[in-house]
Amino acid sequence: MFQTVSLNTGLKEADSCCSWLGPCLIICLGFSLTGASKAESFELSYLAAQSEQQEQVRQVLVESERLEYAIEGLNQLFNLPLTIKVNVGGEQGPLHDPAQQYINIPYEFVSGLSRLYPEREDLLDVTVFVLYHEVGHALIDLLELPVPAELEESADGLAGLLSIELISDGGAPVLAAAGLLASRESIAASHPWFGQAGKTSRSRKLICWVVGSDPGRLGWVAEDAGLEAGEADRCPNEYEEMRGYWVELLRPYLRRR
Numbered sequence: 001m002f003q004t005v006s007l008n009t010g011l012k013e014a015d016s017c018c019s020w021l022g023p024c025l026i027i028c029l030g031f032s033l034t035g036a037s038k039a040e041s042f043e044l045s046y047l048a049a050q051s052e053q054q055e056q057v058r059q060v061l062v063e064s065e066r067l068e069y070a071i072e073g074l075n076q077l078f079n080l081p082l083t084i085k086v087n088v089g090g091e092q093g094p095l096h097d098p099a100q101q102y103i104n105i106p107y108e109f110v111s112g113l114s115r116l117y118p119e120r121e122d123l124l125d126v127t128v129f130v131l132y133h134e135v136g137h138a139l140i141d142l143l144e145l146p147v148p149a150e151l152e153e154s155a156d157g158l159a160g161l162l163s164i165e166l167i168s169d170g171g172a173p174v175l176a177a178a179g180l181l182a183s184r185e186s187i188a189a190s191h192p193w194f195g196q197a198g199k200t201s202r203s204r205k206l207i208c209w210v211v212g213s214d215p216g217r218l219g220w221v222a223e224d225a226g227l228e229a230g231e232a233d234r235c236p237n238e239y240e241e242m243r244g245y246w247v248e249l250l251r252p253y254l255r256r257r
């Protein structure tokens with residue numbers, strides 16, 4: 001039902017099963033993605049488009065099935081006490097509403113991104129990361145998780161982890177987001193989603209996590225991004241620390257522990 005994600009960023013297809021407590025059933029074992037026995041932890045809806053431009057964005061997202069794939073990965077992994085609704089469309093956001101536990105990703109926002117990312121796959125990559133970033137906020141809030149760093153950086157950490165560990169070639173969305181945060185142009189500089197400060201350090205952290213997740217295969221990313229050798233050498237530890245921190249906190253809410 002869901003195609004294997006094939007990306008054009010130069011990252012190679014993962015050649016081994018992901019290691020995070022076996023959540024990568026979709027990729028590794030080809031398990032059916034349907035038929036869960038209880039309410040899903042995340043529920044994806046596409047709201048009606050309000051303009052022709054929004055409709056074009058909606059069609060790109062729907063046809064790609066990339067958000068479905070990302071959500072199904074989450075539902076395979078998590079057993080949350082309630083369902084978090086993920087609405088694509090709406091006017092405000094990207095945001096997570098802590099009062100009503102929903103996530104909004106407006107078509108207008110994705111349309112704005114498409115001016116920076118004219119290539120379809122790049123646009124989809126960065127949209128997937130935005131989704132996981134908001135999921136990070138939702139998990140931190142709903143599960144009252146203590147954040148190890150500034151809130152945006154913590155949400156990035158969870159987003160990076162989910163992307164890298166849950167989806168095939170999951171480094172690509174993280175690198176796309178790193179590029180966006182590093183950009184000083186257009187909405188990247190002004191949209192509230194990107195926060196007021198620390199964009200460069202957030203971008204470098206994302207790059208470092210991708211490198212650290214598989215240094216043998218992805219060492220070229222550090223070079224490409226201009227990380228100094230000493231900095232790149234620390235990335236595997238940084239990734240393992242970040243991963244260990246979140247896995248421990250999230251363990252009670254995983255379907256397979």
Ligand SMILES: [Zn+2]
Nearest residue numbers: 133137152155
């Ligand atoms: Zn945020």
